[in-house]
Amino acid sequence: MELSKRVQKMQFSPIRKFNPIAIAAQEAGKKVYHLNIGQPDIETPAAFMDAIRAYQPKVIAYGESGGLPELQDAIIKYFGKIGAELERKDIIVTTGGSEALLLAFLNMLNDGDQVMMAEPFYTNYNTFALEAGGSVAPITTSAEDGYEYAKRELLEKSLTPNTKAIACITPGNPTGNVLTLEDMKVICEFAKDHDLWVLADEVYREFVYDGRKLASFLQLPEYADRVIVVDSVSKRFSACGARIGCIVSKNEEFMSGIMKMAQGRLCSSTIDQVGAAALYTVDDSYYKAVNEEYCSRRDTIHEALMKIPGVVCKKPGGAFYMTVKLPVEDAEDFLMFLLTEFDDNGETVMFAPASGFYATPNIGKDEIRIAYILKKEDLKRAAELIGLGLEAYKAKKAK
Amino acid sequence: MELSKRVQKMQFSPIRKFNPIAIAAQEAGKKVYHLNIGQPDIETPAAFMDAIRAYQPKVIAYGESGGLPELQDAIIKYFGKIGAELERKDIIVTTGGSEALLLAFLNMLNDGDQVMMAEPFYTNYNTFALEAGGSVAPITTSAEDGYEYAKRELLEKSLTPNTKAIACITPGNPTGNVLTLEDMKVICEFAKDHDLWVLADEVYREFVYDGRKLASFLQLPEYADRVIVVDSVSKRFSACGARIGCIVSKNEEFMSGIMKMAQGRLCSSTIDQVGAAALYTVDDSYYKAVNEEYCSRRDTIHEALMKIPGVVCKKPGGAFYMTVKLPVEDAEDFLMFLLTEFDDNGETVMFAPASGFYATPNIGKDEIRIAYILKKEDLKRAAELIGLGLEAYKAKKAK
Incomplete structure (x- = not known):
């Protein structure tokens, strides 16, 4: 009895695979800002x-x-x-x-x-x-x-x-x-x-x-x-x-x-x-309000990320995601650092490393996906934590 | 652009494919007893x-x-x-x-x-x-x-x-x-x-x-x-x-x-x-009541079917289906007759022809699947309609 070839080729979700580590961080008392999953916090009508x-x-x-x-x-x-x-x-x-x-x-x-x-x-x-x-x-x-x-x-x-x-x-x-x-x-x-x-x-x-x-x-x-x-x-x-x-x-x-x-x-x-x-019976004001909310969230996190040296991200025009290039070699390693070694006042941040979003081997390792599905003040803080985390990560690497 | 090979091999559901004809019969004023689909009428808890x-x-x-x-x-x-x-x-x-x-x-x-x-x-x-x-x-x-x-x-x-x-x-x-x-x-x-x-x-x-x-x-x-x-x-x-x-x-x-x-x-x-x-919080009396209801329905329709000459069906021990062999050559043709040519006081009956349930070609053509998901009086009447339908079908064939 063997599993099918198709299943043997599959990976576990790269979006979900760091969840156990984030849960452990939370259980250890850290607050984690989740930018890793496309679950909006907007209320369902x-x-x-x-x-x-x-x-x-x-x-x-x-x-x-x-x-x-x-x-x-x-x-x-x-x-x-x-x-x-x-x-x-x-x-x-x-x-x-x-x-x-x-x-x-x-x-x-x-x-x-x-x-x-x-x-x-x-x-x-x-x-x-x-x-x-x-x-x-x-x-x-x-x-x-x-x-x-x-x-x-x-x-x-x-x-x-x-x-x-x-x-x-x-x-x-x-x-x-x-x-x-x-x-x-x-x-x-x-x-x-x-x-x-x-x-x-x-x-x-x-x-x-x-x-x-x-x-x-x-x-x-x-x-x-x-x-x-x-x-x-x-x-x-x-x-x-x-x-x-x-x-x-x-x-x-x-x-x-x-x-x-x-x-x-x-x-x-x-x-x-x-x-x-x-x-589908909600009126057009619903769509407008949601659009405006996401747009201003995008502006908020994009602006905050652009302040971090070495970050590359052309402001995207839609959805509620952005893929961001970081000044690191391996975003998975950086995420592990954020979840297990880093905090600022007991807080850290989580995103989805983007390498799992590539079919071509060995590219996108320095990229991450961010879902801007949090309130603006949380997005600001999350971006700040990425910046602080990068500094700490560089300092650790320099040792 | 072609559809995949797998889809080209598929058939439409043999359980559902006679639905348009049944709907036409109903729209023409006939009452149709549905024994063709496994949709229970028991209330959801x-x-x-x-x-x-x-x-x-x-x-x-x-x-x-x-x-x-x-x-x-x-x-x-x-x-x-x-x-x-x-x-x-x-x-x-x-x-x-x-x-x-x-x-x-x-x-x-x-x-x-x-x-x-x-x-x-x-x-x-x-x-x-x-x-x-x-x-x-x-x-x-x-x-x-x-x-x-x-x-x-x-x-x-x-x-x-x-x-x-x-x-x-x-x-x-x-x-x-x-x-x-x-x-x-x-x-x-x-x-x-x-x-x-x-x-x-x-x-x-x-x-x-x-x-x-x-x-x-x-x-x-x-x-x-x-x-x-x-x-x-x-x-x-x-x-x-x-x-x-x-x-x-x-x-x-x-x-x-x-x-x-x-x-x-x-x-x-x-x-x-x-x-x-x-x-899953319903208590055991629920399971018992439903079991008894289906069991007595099975007995009702099985007994009624056994009165029809030429019908073969060993009383089944479970679920709410039975497969029944009829004294006809082609159950699909018989079903078409029931839906388009036959009625008794404006009523007729529908079941699922069983040939679609076989992978071996050309077997099961004289068999039908019945789902006993109706009230007992309706099941009795449905079985009676199968019997009356068979007589009328034979008379037509003899012409």
């Missing part, structure tokens, strides 16, 4: 629990495999507002964006196939690709360029013979990089020329700053046949634990493949779908 | 929604990838009562038994590998096996034998060179067949001799009748290293829409593979887990 509390069925029954019609209709209305015309058959509700990604990869990849993706990339993409027998073919970007990748030459260079799809998270995790509609066209044109699927993970869609316009691959009907959009209520409505996402595509053959697998797993949670449908 | 209504977090946040500790502890206590000693590390909470099965197959199968399983089998096993690049190697059983399969000779005969696991649903879907602890030993001994995993789907565990003892593969510690148990609250507590299940195993390597994938998809629904933990 009350509409979610209100709808669930009002739901009084005698039996918590299976729903339709494609999703509760009331949720599908809420999603149709939502996308209508950004100019995408959808019907129920174009939407399959999934258990979070995570299940949407897994099903999409299972639907498009054979053993040995690859998905192109800008690195650093959200590490679970590699897990989902491996589950489907595939892997990620990285498009290598750089901190100095703000992790831009929508450049034809760069894309051509990164294409492999086994590439079946190009995946984009926009606004991006872990870099915060945002694609414009023009960038999306560059990517779609490249995909068309090489007969690739375009997998667009747009779960942070509303989180774009500095006057950038909300953009979606669904706003490009001329490429609709190859575009697969993954969406979720997790980040938009600060409802990560609800596990409600969806796959959206106008490609009927693609959706019929997804539906076969969706029927296999029967349905997503009935109650969470009831709550999720209600989330 | 109030504890589920009560716990959810009392849950008042400000943020619906991600939970642990392995499950909420309070739910893991409720599961540990539940299994303790049937003599299985578990720890949290032995349990990973999943999004229904469905996700548990998919992750288990992804964890054990490589491309071309097979899972042995008695046919007729729960058709979604084939979907999950295909998702993992594998397939089901059928152990062919017969209606006349009550679909028994725990016989060493039969198992040896069905073994293929690529078999990596033997999967058992007990009590069974779609046959209602129940394994005794002795049967389980036969299966485990066979698995040991051929170095196979034993995947035991025990989601109907409490539903055993006629004095049969509740049995679990977890009661055989001598085989613990190869036993993987899939469990769920769906059927036990009539909470199918909650999508909460789990994988249980003492094999640490196996569980670490599952955990890598569980971290990839982050967590199962937080709210449903809160409700599920509360379900």
